[in-house]
Amino acid sequence: MIIIESKRKKTENILKKYPNAIIADVTSQAKDGLIKLSPFYPYGCIPIPFSKGYTAYSVEGIWQGLKVFENEDIDTSVFYNDTMKGIKRTVRKHGRVLGHRKGVHGTEILDYVEAKHQIYIPTYRWMLEHKAMDIIKRLRKASETTTIILLDYNICDDVDSETKPLSHAYLVKAYAEGLYPFDDLSSSMTTDNKEYSHK
DSSP, X not given: OEEEEETTSOHHHHHHHSTTOEEEEOSTTOSSGGGGGSTTOOOOOEEXXXXXXXXXXXXXXXXXXXXEESSOOOOXXXXXXXXXXXXXXXXXXXXXXXXXXXXXXXXXXXXXXHHIIIIIHHHHHHHHHHHOHHHHHHHHHHTTTSOEEEEESOOOOOTTOSSSOOOHHHHHHHHHTXXXXXXXXXXXXXXXXXXXXXX
């Protein structure tokens, strides 16, 4: 069994609720190999949806780079941030968010929910399948006999929420359990992209 809990909760309180569970931090603050499940992890060569020939270091880099603000369009430099820091682009700095551009050269601006459906969810799935399947297989096997608690800062599992960020831990759980959302949208991802060099 796999359960999502907030990283902000005290470990002892989680274990009171789930005795003998294994607690697995999958955030960018993880101290072990599970940090590789963080959307901030810089794998490199992750295809950018609807952007043939373009790749990025991380899922979060794609999400933030394609974001369109009131005072600034997309920022391709974010695609090449491999530090796990300084990736987020904020309203305070750039103004109100208008949406996410559907591809580097796309003309359509997706709203928050559609951007999750068409950009974030398929990109994170591509990362799991091409970069982190060894972790997923171990997690799937362990969860057959042990309760696994995945820690995330966001625990929202509503992919259609218009206000709350989607928990990537939920996507890990969903994939491990064979319940990953929007399988039919994976066609926007291509695996033959050549790495695009930022100059």
